[in-house]
Amino acid sequence: SYELTQPPSVSVSPGQTARITCSGDALPQKYAYWYQQKSGQAPVLVIYEDTKRPSGIPERFSGSSSGTMATLTISGAQVEDEGDYYCYSTDSSSNHGFGGGTTLTVL
Amino acid sequence: QVQLQESGPGLVKPSQTLSLTCTVSGVSISSGSYFWTWIRQPAGKGLEWIGHVYTSGSTFYNPSLKSRVTTSVDTSKNQFSLKLSSVTAADTAVYYCARGLRDTAMVTVYMDVWGNGTTVTVSS
Numbered sequence: 001s002y003e004l005t006q007p008p009s010v011s012v013s014p015g016q017t018a019r020i021t022c023s024g025d026a027l028p029q030k031y032a033y034w035y036q037q038k039s040g041q042a043p044v045l046v047i048y049e050d051t052k053r054p055s056g057i058p059e060r061f062s063g064s065s066s067g068t069m070a071t072l073t074i075s076g077a078q079v080e081d082e083g084d085y086y087c088y089s090t091d092s093s094s095n096h097g098f099g100g101g102t103t104l105t106v107l
Numbered sequence: 108q109v110q111l112q113e114s115g116p117g118l119v120k121p122s123q124t125l126s127l128t129c130t131v132s133g134v135s136i137s138s139g140s141y142f143w144t145w146i147r148q149p150a151g152k153g154l155e156w157i158g159h160v161y162t163s164g165s166t167f168y169n170p171s172l173k174s175r176v177t178t179s180v181d182t183s184k185n186q187f188s189l190k191l192s193s194v195t196a197a198d199t200a201v202y203y204c205a206r207g208l209r210d211t212a213m214v215t216v217y218m219d220v221w222g223n224g225t226t227v228t229v230s231s
Contacts, residue, residue, distance in 0.1 A: 001156050001169045031210050033217045035154070042203060042221040043154065049210055054219065086154050090215040094167055101153040 002026065002097030004087050011105040018074040020102045022087030025068060030089050032070035034063060035098075038083040046085075047072060077106045109133040111204050111222035119198075119229050125191040129204030129222060130184075137162050137182040142207030142216045145178065145189045147200040148224075155200075159207050159216045160187060167216065194229045201226050 004024040012018045022032060031050050035043035045054055047063035050070060060075045070089075074081055087099040115127035129143070136143065145157040158168040160178040168176050177190040191198060202225055205218035 001171060031212065031215055031217075033215070035218075037154075042223055043218075044221075045217070045219050048217055048219075084153075088154075088156075088217060094214070095170060096156045096159070096167065096216065097169075098154040098156060 002089060002091040002095045004089060004097060004099035006085075006087060006099035006102045008100070009103045009105065011107070012077050014079055014106055015076050018077045018081070018104055018106070020072045020074075020085050020087075020104065022070045022072075022089075022099050023068050024070075024087075024089055024091075024099075026091040027065060027068050027070055027089060029092070032063065032065050033088040034061075034070075034072045035086045035088060036081075036083055037086065037101075043086065074104075077104070079106050082106050109206060109220045111206065111220060113202060113204050113222045113225035115202075115225060115227070117226060117228060119194055119227060120231050121195055121229055122193055125189070125194050125198060125227055125229070127189045127202055127204075127225065127227070128186050129188070130186050131206070132185070134206070135182075136180060136185045136187065140208075142209065143178075143180060143187040144205040144207040144216065144218050146203045146205060146218070146221075147198075148203070149197075149200045157189065157191075157202075196229050199227065199229045 034047040037043040050065040142159040207216040
């Protein structure tokens with residue numbers, strides 16, 4: 001499947017801004033998507049098509065993309081935002097794939 | 108409210124075929140607007156995309172699994188299914204089914220609603 005690269009972990013204090021990056025060769029041409037997974041739960045879509053936020057997702061979650069890198073930003077991170085975050089996209093051959101995941105710690 | 112629920116054996120013997128079903132409620136699987144997707148996650152590891160299937164039968168599979176994967180849709184039961192052949196211990200994972208949407212560029216299929224997942228262990 002398509003390989004996307006994420007940092008293994010990000011740590012911030014409550015109220016700070018957390019940024020999680022995702023790099024992939026096809027990202028200049030393809031949208032990035034972001035999923036949040038809390039312990040023992042199924043993933044939840046938090047950003048789609050680089051910058052769009054599904055209904056019910058707090059405004060502190062935002063996304064951007066430039067060149068080969070997409071970024072998920074959590075402005076004013078809260079303890080409840082802790083979990084694993086995965087980016088997702090596709091390459092030029094329609095091979096879809098997830099990044100390796102980033103564990104966000106807020107403490 | 109759209110809901111998906113995975114079902115199937117929790118234990119499969121090595122070399123056998125893993126078979127799972129996803130039952131969809133709240134939307135018709137034959138509506139034509141959606142893809143139907145399988146994803147898996149080994150314990151303590153990341154998510155792995157398995158494949159998408161459309162009601163027409165069109166499929167996209169992970170190249171690393173393509174030779175062993177078969178997916179299908181049963182519109183009469185509002186279900187879709189996954190078969191993974193010749194399993195080994197490496198196929199032990201939580202398996203998720205999900206609803207897929209095509210993006211506005213008509214390129215990527217992304218998942219907006221997920222089931223809770225079902226654990227499958229491959230062991231003799």
